[in-house]
Amino acid sequence: xxxxxxxxxxxxxxxxxxxxxxxxxxxxTSVAGLETVYLLLVLWLGVRWGRWPAVAASVxxxxxxxxxxxxxxxxxxxRGPSQLLELVVLLAVAxxxxxxAASLRLSHAQSEAIAAESRALYQLATAALRSPEVTxxxxxxxxxxxxxxxxxxxxxVGMDFGHAVPLAGGDLTxxxxxxxxxxxxxxxxxxxxxxxxxxxxxxxxxxxGSPAYVPLASGVALIRVESxxxxxxxxRMLAAxxxxxxxxxxxxxxxxxxxxxxGLEASDRLKAAVLSSLSHELKSPIASLRAGLTALVxxxxxxxxxxxxxxxxxxxxxxxxxxxxxxxxxxxxxxxGVELDKEPHRFADLVGSAMRQLRSDLxxxxxxxxxxxxxxxxxxxxxxxxxxxxxxLENALEWAPPEGKxxxxxxxxxxxxxxxxxxDGPPIPATDLDRVFDTFWTRRARGSGLGLAIxxxxxxxxxxxxxxxxxxxxxxxxFTLPLARVTAAQ
Amino acid sequence: MSGRVLVVDDEVEMQRAxxxxxxxxxxxxxxxxxxxxxxxxxxxxxxxxxLLDLGLPGMDGFQTLAALxxxxxAAVIVVSVMPGEKDKVRALDAGADDYVVKPxxxxxxxxxxxxxxxxQADLTAGEPVIRSGDLEIDLAHRAVSVGGxxxxxxxxxxxxxxxxxxHAGKPVTHTTLxxxxxxxxxxxxxxxxxxxxxxxxxxxxxxxSNPRYxxxxxxxxxxxxxx
Numbered sequence: 001x002x003x004x005x006x007x008x009x010x011x012x013x014x015x016x017x018x019x020x021x022x023x024x025x026x027x028x029t030s031v032a033g034l035e036t037v038y039l040l041l042v043l044w045l046g047v048r049w050g051r052w053p054a055v056a057a058s059v060x061x062x063x064x065x066x067x068x069x070x071x072x073x074x075x076x077x078x079r080g081p082s083q084l085l086e087l088v089v090l091l092a093v094a095x096x097x098x099x100x101a102a103s104l105r106l107s108h109a110q111s112e113a114i115a116a117e118s119r120a121l122y123q124l125a126t127a128a129l130r131s132p133e134v135t136x137x138x139x140x141x142x143x144x145x146x147x148x149x150x151x152x153x154x155x156x157v158g159m160d161f162g163h164a165v166p167l168a169g170g171d172l173t174x175x176x177x178x179x180x181x182x183x184x185x186x187x188x189x190x191x192x193x194x195x196x197x198x199x200x201x202x203x204x205x206x207x208x209g210s211p212a213y214v215p216l217a218s219g220v221a222l223i224r225v226e227s228x229x230x231x232x233x234x235x236r237m238l239a240a241x242x243x244x245x246x247x248x249x250x251x252x253x254x255x256x257x258x259x260x261x262x263g264l265e266a267s268d269r270l271k272a273a274v275l276s277s278l279s280h281e282l283k284s285p286i287a288s289l290r291a292g293l294t295a296l297v298x299x300x301x302x303x304x305x306x307x308x309x310x311x312x313x314x315x316x317x318x319x320x321x322x323x324x325x326x327x328x329x330x331x332x333x334x335x336x337g338v339e340l341d342k343e344p345h346r347f348a349d350l351v352g353s354a355m356r357q358l359r360s361d362l363x364x365x366x367x368x369x370x371x372x373x374x375x376x377x378x379x380x381x382x383x384x385x386x387x388x389x390x391x392x393l394e395n396a397l398e399w400a401p402p403e404g405k406x407x408x409x410x411x412x413x414x415x416x417x418x419x420x421x422x423x424d425g426p427p428i429p430a431t432d433l434d435r436v437f438d439t440f441w442t443r444r445a446r447g448s449g450l451g452l453a454i455x456x457x458x459x460x461x462x463x464x465x466x467x468x469x470x471x472x473x474x475x476x477x478x479f480t481l482p483l484a485r486v487t488a489a490q
Numbered sequence: 491m492s493g494r495v496l497v498v499d500d501e502v503e504m505q506r507a508x509x510x511x512x513x514x515x516x517x518x519x520x521x522x523x524x525x526x527x528x529x530x531x532x533x534x535x536x537x538x539x540x541l542l543d544l545g546l547p548g549m550d551g552f553q554t555l556a557a558l559x560x561x562x563x564a565a566v567i568v569v570s571v572m573p574g575e576k577d578k579v580r581a582l583d584a585g586a587d588d589y590v591v592k593p594x595x596x597x598x599x600x601x602x603x604x605x606x607x608x609x610q611a612d613l614t615a616g617e618p619v620i621r622s623g624d625l626e627i628d629l630a631h632r633a634v635s636v637g638g639x640x641x642x643x644x645x646x647x648x649x650x651x652x653x654x655x656x657h658a659g660k661p662v663t664h665t666t667l668x669x670x671x672x673x674x675x676x677x678x679x680x681x682x683x684x685x686x687x688x689x690x691x692x693x694x695x696x697x698x699s700n701p702r703y704x705x706x707x708x709x710x711x712x713x714x715x716x717x
Contacts, residue, residue, distance in 0.1 A: 283571040287593035288503035294596035295511025322593050344681050348698035353706040369699045383709045
């Protein structure tokens with residue numbers, strides 16, 4: 001109370017002192033414009049305490065000057081218009097001076113406040129960004145936010161791969177978490193908006209006392225402001241804290257994502273390592289077996305013909321086993337997500353490689369290739385698509401009668417290459433047409449049921465489709481491959 | 491044709507099988523289980539062919555290959571279980587003469603060993619005419635003919651065919667072909683080799699979908715079939 005009254009007391013007292021001083025001076029000499037001394041008082045009060053003490057001093061000065069110096073001296077009345085004008089000018093100048101001084105004080109106070117806020121924010125930001133644990137930095141930030149007048153709650157929620165996780169500023173109820181997720185998913189603020197560092201409280205709140213939800217890039221800030229009209233400085237501080245929280249949440253998410261990527265990479269590496277060691281473990285014994293069995297087949301080994309025949313049978317079984325293991329490993333690799341080495345290839349080259357690989361099985365069989373010379377190249381992994389052709393040709397060899405024909409061909413159609421392999425064996429039962437590509441499904445008693453499953457996986461990995469159908473001549477397998485972007489080099 | 495074959499494989503069963511199998515085909519076989527021994531033996535025993543398994547304990551196949559290459563003139567055939575195409579290319583680029591995928595039959599292996607031995611013999615004899623079926627490449631006269639009929643090739647086509655002919659029977663990687671025919675700047679543009687090979691096949695009257703002369707090594711490169 002006393003502190004509030006002090007500037008007014010100074011206004012009145014100061015005016016009286018100045019009036020006495022002017023009166024004293026005027027006893028000795030007459031100086032024009034001495035009344036401006038009042039302005040010094042008004043100025044000082046304005047700068048020091050603001051507008052109202054300055055106004056009080058202006059009014060006091062006006063009254064005292066009128067009473068003591070404006071003739072008729074000793075009364076508040078004035079004699080003529082010129083005296084009146086003199087008084088009005090004094091009052092007006094005093095009021096304007098006071099006003100200017102007061103606004104100077106205000107802007108000074110504001111810049112002081114902003115500087116203080118910036119310092120506080122800077123310290124907070126440095127502390128937060130330096131701390132290795134993002135969560136502890138977030139807690140620091142929440143504590144600071146609660147220091148703002150009128151802010152009764154400030155909590156931060158992280159959005160981790162679609163799940164809302166309370167990170168700092170206390171626990172949230174299930175409903176609040178749901179609300180936070182909603183705000184984040186829809187990018188819609190509830191109760192409060194923050195744009196370009198400016199906070200606006202929404203008039204319409206869902207219900208009194210419920211917090212506001214501000215969605216950020218990687219999370220949500222839950223804020224409850226008690227007062228209806230918080231000070232602008234407080235709102236600025238709050239906005240800055242929300243901005244900082246956004247940055248920290250981004251940092252947290254980036255860390256989480258790289259950790260997750262490392263995890264996936266490690267699991268991929270593990271899968272690849274397991275598969276490679278498995279293939280070595282399974283194939284090495286078969287390799288020794290085949291090398292041994294085929295060694296004894298040589299005439300110089302000196303075995304009887306029936307013994308040699310038996311060894312050859314055994315070697316065929318070992319070879320079958322080898323193919324089965326190979327198919328299983330190939331399928332596991334495809335399922336683990338093999339990386340395709342896609343390049344432009346001519347379809348004829350792919351067929352050539354496959355036919356060469358099967359040349360001993362194809363010996364004496366009629367294979368026709370129907371493909372134009374100027375077929376556009378396809379963008380494929382040569383080795384994987386080679387496997388598709390080999391598997392389809394092997395399947396055709398299996399089903400075509402001994403004197404039967406195998407036909408393969410390709411046309412470019414609708415931006416893809418459509419290729420097929422056909423044989424004149426018995427048709428596939430209509431109910432099985434879709435099932436032939438299922439893993440382990442086979443029509444043969446001794447088939448592995450993997451060949452066509454591998455074809456489907458490889459074709460689909462290239463973004464193509466594969467289907468089985470019965471043509472007039474026999475079953476046909478048709479698949480599509482993507483065309484290469486380049487039409488022809490040179 | 492016989493010769494000395496050094497088997498480098500850490501599996502005793504495989505060593506025994508190859509010693510017997512290759513022995514029946516007239517080869518003189520010596521088997522070791524580590525890369526260090528292989529380097530030592532190839533210096534003292536002087537094999538004609540080294541059968542090198544890539545999955546060795548300790549000093550691995552690639553390290554052994556690197557150590558063997560300057561020390562010995564023996565042909566190296568790399569042997570591996572399910573090698574990736576990158577491994578094949580790496581082995582060929584490191585100086586291997588061929589690769590064989592495990593498991594293999596003895597006949598197949600013998601054929602590959604004979605092919606590299608024949609190539610070595612041809613190279614030392616400085617044979618100026620290389621044949622692949624009825625295809626003849628006369629290196630001295632830069633002349634190419636199929637069944638006695640001359641074939642006109644562009645300089646690029648001839649260079650590519652010549653390089654394959656000099657290494658007849660051996661898989662040549664895309665990178666090597668690009669470097670040898672076009673120069674270092676072209677390395678990486680595999681479609682170049684595919685295009686030129688297609689042109690050569692057309693001129694030789696060969697069928698890409700069932701080639702007789704230049705065959706594809708999927709994921710690796712090309713090989714000129716040796717007659």
